[in-house]
Structures are given as structure tokens and as C-alpha cells.
Amino acid sequence: MTTKTTRLHIRRGTPGAPARTETFDVPFTPGQSLLDGLRWIRTKLDPSLAIRFSCINANACKECMIELEGKAVYACTQRLKEGDMHVAPLSNKALVHDLISEIAPRDERLLD
Amino acid sequence: MIQLETDVLVIGAGGAGMYAAIAAARDGCRVQLIDRSLIGRGGATVMAQMTVSVALGAQCPDHWEHHLADTLQAGRGLCDPLLAQLLCENAELRIREMDAWKVGWAREDGHLKQVHAPGHDRARCVYVDFLNTGPAVSRTLRAQLNRIDAIRRIGDVLVTDIVVSSGEAVGAVGLHLLTGETVALQAKSVIIATGGLTRLYRRNSGSLNMGGDGYALALRAGAELVDMEFVQFFPIGHLAPRMIGMDPIMWDPFRYKLGGRLLNAEGEEFADRYGQAESGNYVLTRDVATYAIYKEVEAGRGSPAGGAYLSFAHVPDADLRKAFGPVIDRLAKNNIDLSKMSVEVAPIAHYHMGGVRVNAAMETRVPNLYAAGEAVGGANGANRLSGNGITEAFVFGERAGTSAAARAKARAASGWNEAAAARALEPVNRRAQAAATPNTAALLVELQALMDDKVGPFRTGDKLDAALQRLLQMQQALGPLPAGATPYDMVCLDWLDLRNMLLVAQCVVRAAIERKESRGAHQREDFPGMLPEWNLNQRLSWCDGELNVECVPTARAATTAP
Numbered sequence: 074m075t076t077k078t079t080r081l082h083i084r085r086g087t088p089g090a091p092a093r094t095e096t097f098d099v100p101f102t103p104g105q106s107l108l109d110g111l112r113w114i115r116t117k118l119d120p121s122l123a124i125r126f127s128c129i130n131a132n133a134c135k136e137c138m139i140e141l142e143g144k145a146v147y148a149c150t151q152r153l154k155e156g157d158m159h160v161a162p163l164s165n166k167a168l169v170h171d172l173i174s175e176i177a178p179r180d181e182r183l184l185d
Numbered sequence: 186m187i188q189l190e191t192d193v194l195v196i197g198a199g200g201a202g203m204y205a206a207i208a209a210a211r212d213g214c215r216v217q218l219i220d221r222s223l224i225g226r227g228g229a230t231v232m233a234q235m236t237v238s239v240a241l242g243a244q245c246p247d248h249w250e251h252h253l254a255d256t257l258q259a260g261r262g263l264c265d266p267l268l269a270q271l272l273c274e275n276a277e278l279r280i281r282e283m284d285a286w287k288v289g290w291a292r293e294d295g296h297l298k299q300v301h302a303p304g305h306d307r308a309r310c311v312y313v314d315f316l317n318t319g320p321a322v323s324r325t326l327r328a329q330l331n332r333i334d335a336i337r338r339i340g341d342v343l344v345t346d347i348v349v350s351s352g353e354a355v356g357a358v359g360l361h362l363l364t365g366e367t368v369a370l371q372a373k374s375v376i377i378a379t380g381g382l383t384r385l386y387r388r389n390s391g392s393l394n395m396g397g398d399g400y401a402l403a404l405r406a407g408a409e410l411v412d413m414e415f416v417q418f419f420p421i422g423h424l425a426p427r428m429i430g431m432d433p434i435m436w437d438p439f440r441y442k443l444g445g446r447l448l449n450a451e452g453e454e455f456a457d458r459y460g461q462a463e464s465g466n467y468v469l470t471r472d473v474a475t476y477a478i479y480k481e482v483e484a485g486r487g488s489p490a491g492g493a494y495l496s497f498a499h500v501p502d503a504d505l506r507k508a509f510g511p512v513i514d515r516l517a518k519n520n521i522d523l524s525k526m527s528v529e530v531a532p533i534a535h536y537h538m539g540g541v542r543v544n545a546a547m548e549t550r551v552p553n554l555y556a557a558g559e560a561v562g563g564a565n566g567a568n569r570l571s572g573n574g575i576t577e578a579f580v581f582g583e584r585a586g587t588s589a590a591a592r593a594k595a596r597a598a599s600g601w602n603e604a605a606a607a608r609a610l611e612p613v614n615r616r617a618q619a620a621a622t623p624n625t626a627a628l629l630v631e632l633q634a635l636m637d638d639k640v641g642p643f644r645t646g647d648k649l650d651a652a653l654q655r656l657l658q659m660q661q662a663l664g665p666l667p668a669g670a671t672p673y674d675m676v677c678l679d680w681l682d683l684r685n686m687l688l689v690a691q692c693v694v695r696a697a698i699e700r701k702e703s704r705g706a707h708q709r710e711d712f713p714g715m716l717p718e719w720n721l722n723q724r725l726s727w728c729d730g731e732l733n734v735e736c737v738p739t740a741r742a743a744t745t746a747p
């Protein structure tokens with residue numbers, strides 16, 4: 074079996090610093106989610122990659138929202154595909170770190 | 186450091202924490218409700234799909250004493266009878282209150298509809314259609330919270346320790362994940378409502394926030410844990426093909442409604458080899474199904490991913506669609522066509538019977554410290570009856586909120602202790618000095634694999650000993666300080682999670698090593714059979730860096746604080 078690859082281009086950085094794009098090759102298995110790919114990067118290549126999610130499968134927490142090719146998606150329900158994928162944090166929310174943006178309702182935040 | 190102060194501090198905003206906050210505010214206290222995730226979204230409550238047990242007598246005559254009898258029976262003699270009674274007796278109040286808050290329990294002929302779930306002697310379980318119990322419960326409690334000014338809701342704060350001064354809880358400390366700043370939470374009383382520990386296992390039905398934080402917090406604060414060896418496995422969790430956007434325990438309702446055949450790699454039904462024949466109906470109990478699947482895999486007759494096949498191929502298309510309309514479409518998006526293929530299923534960690542030891546006021550042995558929900562141990566003994574998880578969250582949450590409010594009102598001030606808070610925050614504050622840490626994400630995956638392989642539902646002394654050894658090595662590997670100090674620092678978060686998970690895993694393993702018999706969710710292949718001399722609960726405590734395990738005859742009627 075030939076191994077297929079997803080090439081994930083990830084916009085990374087923290088507020089105030091210029092963003093950079095890093096590229097990771099992830100083995101592609103049909104059926105996997107984008108979140109599976111991002112989690113694979115954390116365990117195999119770079120544990121510092123900041124992503125946010127709770128429920129992993131159930132699509133119940135709604136925390137994993139990021140942008141894929143400029144469109145908001147849930148990383149846990151978006152399929153991984155062979156070839157290139159470009160992901161970034163939500164552009165309409167304040168950046169926290171890498172793919173994490175501030176998503177909590179205003180009245181549930183510690184700081185304003 | 187960010188400083189906050191309140192009367193009642195509630196840690197964890199699942200069903201138990203939200204109910205506790207509402208109850209404490211109702212009794213006139215200011216409340217802070219803290220969660221590491223979003224309020225009402227991070228834990229098991231929002232993920233629950235099925236039923237909630239309560240002796241309403243709406244469907245057929247019932248009394249809470251019947252519910253209690255079933256709960257005690259399922260608990261195989263180990264339930265704390267007072268906690269079990271509280272759960273069953275107060276269930277109706279809470280379920281009716283949720284109804285008044287418009288949760289939307291399913292109705293039939295003008296009454297609440299109750300279904301008959303396995304282990305119950307009659308139709309006793311309410312639910313919200315379709316597979317919507319958890320989301321409806323969460324939404325309803327959030328709506329109530331939002332109406333109460335005395336409750337401040339704060340997400341994205343990871344509580345890392347309870348602050349204890351002169352043996353009493355005076356608040357907690359934590360990390361504001363978004364900024365990486367430390368947080369001091371002064372309070373007159375504190376409730377741990379952090380849910381269960383199933384994240385310890387590779388195959389689990391839970392969320393990222395269920396690494397057993399509350400057990401570690403309680404233990405380090407001086408409270409006791411009880412029944413930690415009893416982790417409930419759900420027998421037919423989804424394994425393969427990869428299915429996304431759906432809960433891995435979703436096959437249960439399919440089996441309720443349509444039967445479904447459990448097959449091994451050779452295409453044979455095998456449950457009858459283990460004492461229960463199925464013939465298309467869903468009668469197999471959870472423990473027998475779990476055992477049968479494990480044994481088939483062990484005998485080399487497992488499915489490719491290491492489980493069993495679940496097949497609905499004998500069910501006509503029209504019946505499938507009638508029973509699960511929209512769900513069939515979601516399956517199609519995952520390229521799963523049940524009329525043509527089977528799926529692979531295996532036992533997955535689902536719920537924890539053990540937890541923080543409390544009395545019927547939800548009070549731990551540490552003054553001012555309370556626990557509620559799945560974080561509490563004892564009500565369910567060696568095995569939980571289906572539907573008791575959500576009920577327990579409501580009932581114990583309400584009770585903890587009321588008790589903690591009374592306590593807070595009786596105290597003039599929190600008695601906050603800066604030095605104790607600083608000690609609790611030490612590892613976090615010394616982050617910059619950390620030596621290079623191992624790949625924390627990889628270590629977490631290794632821990633989960635270890636627990637699955639060696640501390641699953643079927644245990645042997647050898648495997649448990651090996652697991653304990655490895656846990657101690659992993660603790661060494663983790664090192665004394667977390668690394669990383671960026672906003673939402675994943676490496677630091679993993680380190681803090683691992684610190685708790687490794688401690689809690691040791692609690693499970695230590696208790697499992699000691700219990701040399703098989704009972705409920707704890708099955709020792711080297712000690713088959715349930716022994717009367719083990720009608721004991723094991724209590725764990727933490728003293729000078731040592732874990733102590735103590736055996737105590739199962740309580741019959743203790744009314745004093747533990």
C-alpha cells in the first residue's frame with residue numbers, strides 16, 4: 074500500500090507577533106478528520122501546536138472551529154483530504170495562539 | 186496574578202456544577218462557576234444522548250424504593266446506601282424542576298414518557314428526543330444560570346489545586362488558559378464538580394476535560410477517594426471505520442430499537458458461548474457483552490481493528506430509516522451503509538463509579554470542601570445503572586450547592602492564605618526553569634494505551650503490577666516542572682493534565698491490585714468470582730507524597746461527616 078499524504082499549511086503565532094505559516098506532512102487515511110491530522114502533528118512532530126477541542130467525536134462542544142481555505146469549519150467534522158490544506162484561526166475573532174481564537178461568550182470571560 | 190473572591194466556588198460547569206451554582210445562589214450566596222472549557226460544553230453532560238432514571242410513576246406505578254433496590258443490585262453490594270438513597274429519592278424533585286424549566290422531556294398521552302432501560306425493573310427512564318438528552322439538559326441549565334445575577338460564569342480557567350489553610354479549604358488556584366496568567370480564587374466554600382476520568386483510556390466516550398482532575402485536586406487537598414477500581418466500560422463503542430461528527434456510543438439506541446447482530450471475524454454470533462444467546466434482540470448485559478468481545482479478540486477471532494462486528498444487514502432499509510431517519514444520512518456521509526456493511530465495535534471507557542468520598546451533604550472530610558456529580562464516588566458501588574449518571578449530577582449538584590451555601594453563610598471570610606496559594610502554584614510559577622520536557626502529547630497517548638492494555642475491564646495481578654511500574658517511570662519522565670508559558674500553552678496544559686492523570690491512574694491501579702476478587706466493573710482473571718470477604722470499600726488518601734489504601738466495611742447507615 075502506498076502511503077498518501079496530507080500537507081497541512083498552518084498559520085501560527087501569538088497576538089502582537091507576525092504570523093507565520095508552517096507546513097507539516099501527515100499520513101492520510103481516508104475517513105479521518107482534520108482534527109485527527111492536527112492531533113497527529115502534536116503527538117508525532119510538535120506538541121506546542123495550539124489547537125482547541127473537547128469532545129473529539131461528538132460535535133457537541135463546538136470549540137474546534139477554525140478556518141480551512143478561508144472558510145469557518147469544525148476541525149472535528151471536516152474530513153482530511155489528500156494533498157494540500159490551508160488552515161488558520163478564525164479571522165473574525167481575537168487570536169489567542171496558533172489555531173485558537175477567543176470563542177467564549179463575552180459574559181463568560183475572565184478578562185474583558 | 187488575577188485575584189477573585191466569592192462565597193461559593195464551583196469548579197466544573199457540567200450538569201452537577203451548573204445545578205450546584207443555581208442552588209447556592211438560590212440560598213443567597215454569590216457564586217463563581219469556573220470551567221476549563223466553555224460553560225456547559227466541556228464535559229460528559231452535553232454529550233449524553235439517552236436516558237435519565239427517575240421513579241416518577243408516570244408510565245407505570247413506581248416508587249423510589251424500587252429504583253433504589255435496582256441501584257443497589259447493580260452496585261453489587263458496594264453502594265454507599267445513603268448516597269444511593271439520596272439519588273433515588275430526590276430524583277423526582279430535580280426531574281420535575283428541569284421539566285418546569287422546559288427541558289422538553291419526551292411526552293406521551295399527556296404524561297412524561299418513561300422507557301425501560303437495562304438493569305431497571307420497569308419503565309423508569311425519561312429522555313429528550315432525538316438522542317438529545319445531554320444538549321437539552323445543558324441548554325436548560327445554562328438558561329437558568331444566565332438569569333441569576335449572583336452567579337459569575339468564567340470559562341477557560343483550569344483549576345490546578347485547592348488551597349488549604351490549617352486543614353480547611355479556602356479557595357483554589359488555577360491558570361487562565363487564554364493568557365497563561367495565574368488565578369487566585371478565594372472562597373468560603375468550594376465544590377468540586379469536575380466529572381469523571383475516562384480520558385485515562387485510549388478508547389473512551391468522553392472529552393478532553395475528563396482526565397480526573399477533581400480526584401487529584403481532592404486527594405492533594407486531603408480528602409479521600411473511594412471505589413477507584415471501578416471504571417465502567419461501554420461494550421459496543423464505535424471502533425471502525427473512522428466515523429466523525431457522531432458519538433462513539435451511538436450504537437446503543439440502534440440496538441434498543443432494531444436488535445443488531447454481534448459477530449466475530451468468522452461471521453459467527455458468539456455471545457451464546459459466554460452464557461447469553463441473543464437471536465436478534467438486545468438482551469445482552471453490558472458486562473457479558475464486554476467479556477465476550479474481549480475473549481473473541483483474545484482468541485484471534487476479533488475484527489481487523491480489534492473488536493467485533495455489529496451488523497444490521499438483516500434489518501430492512503425501510504425499518505432502519507423509520508427508526509433513525511436523519512442519523513442514517515449522517516452515517517451515509519461517513520460512507521456507512523448499514524444495509525450493506527457491518528461496523529466494528531469494542532468496549533470503551535465510559536463512566537467512573539469511584540470518586541471523592543462525601544457524606545449525604547456532599548461534604549468531604551476537608552472542611553469547606555464539597556463534591557458533586559461523577560466526581561463523587563460511592564452512590565453506584567461496583568457498577569452504575571444506566572440513567573443514574575445524569576440524575577446523580579442533578580441531585581448531588583443541588584445538594585452540594587445547598588450545603589456549600591449554608592457553610593459559606595456561616596463563615597465571615599474565606600481565611601485565604603497567600604503562602605499556601607503560592608505553594609500550590611509553585612510548579613506553574615517556576616515554568617521558566619523547567620528542563621526540556623518530553624513530548625507531552627506523546628506521553629499522554631502512551632498513558633492512554635497503557636491503561637487500555639493493562640487496566641481495562643479484565644485485569645490480572647501481573648498486568649496491573651506492570652502498569653504501576655510504568656506509571657511511576659512516566660511520572661519521572663514528566664519531570665517536576667511544566668514547560669512553556671505562551672497564551673494557551675499546550676505543553677504546559679499537557680504537563681498539568683499528566684500530573685493529575687498519572688496520579689489518578691495510580692489510584693485506579695493500586696485499588697485494582699488490592700481487590701483480589703471479581704465484582705461488577707472490576708474483573709480479575711486471576712481471581713474469578715465475587716467474595717463475601719470483599720464486601721469492602723477501598724479508600725485512598727494522600728499523605729506526604731504517598732498513596733494510602735485502606736479497606737473499610739461497606740457503610741450501612743452513617744450520618745456523620747466522613
Ligand SMILES: Cc1cc2nc3c(=O)[nH]c(=O)nc-3n(C[C@H](O)[C@H](O)[C@H](O)COP(=O)(O)OP(=O)(O)OC[C@H]3O[C@@H](n4cnc5c(N)ncnc54)[C@H](O)[C@@H]3O)c2cc1C
Pocket residue numbers: 196197198199200201202219220221222225226227228229230231232233234235236237238318342343344345378379380381390391392394395398399432434535536557558559560571572573574575576578
Ligand atoms: C457520551 C456519554 C453519554 C452518556 N450518556 C448518559 C445517559 O444517557 N444517561 C446518563 O444518566 N448518563 C450518561 N452518561 C454519564 C453522564 O453524562 C455523566 O455521568 C454526567 O453528565 C456527569 O456530570 P458532571 O456534571 O458530574 O460532569 P461533566 O458533565 O463531565 O462536567 C465536568 C466539567 O468540569 C470541567 N472541568 C474538569 N476539570 C476541570 C478543572 N481542572 N478546572 C476547571 N474545570 C474543570 C469540565 O470541563 C466539564 O465541563 C454519559 C456519558 C458520556 C461520556
Ligand code: FES
Pocket residue numbers: 126127128129130131132133134135136137138147148149150
Ligand atoms: S471537538 Fe467538539 S465540536 Fe469539534
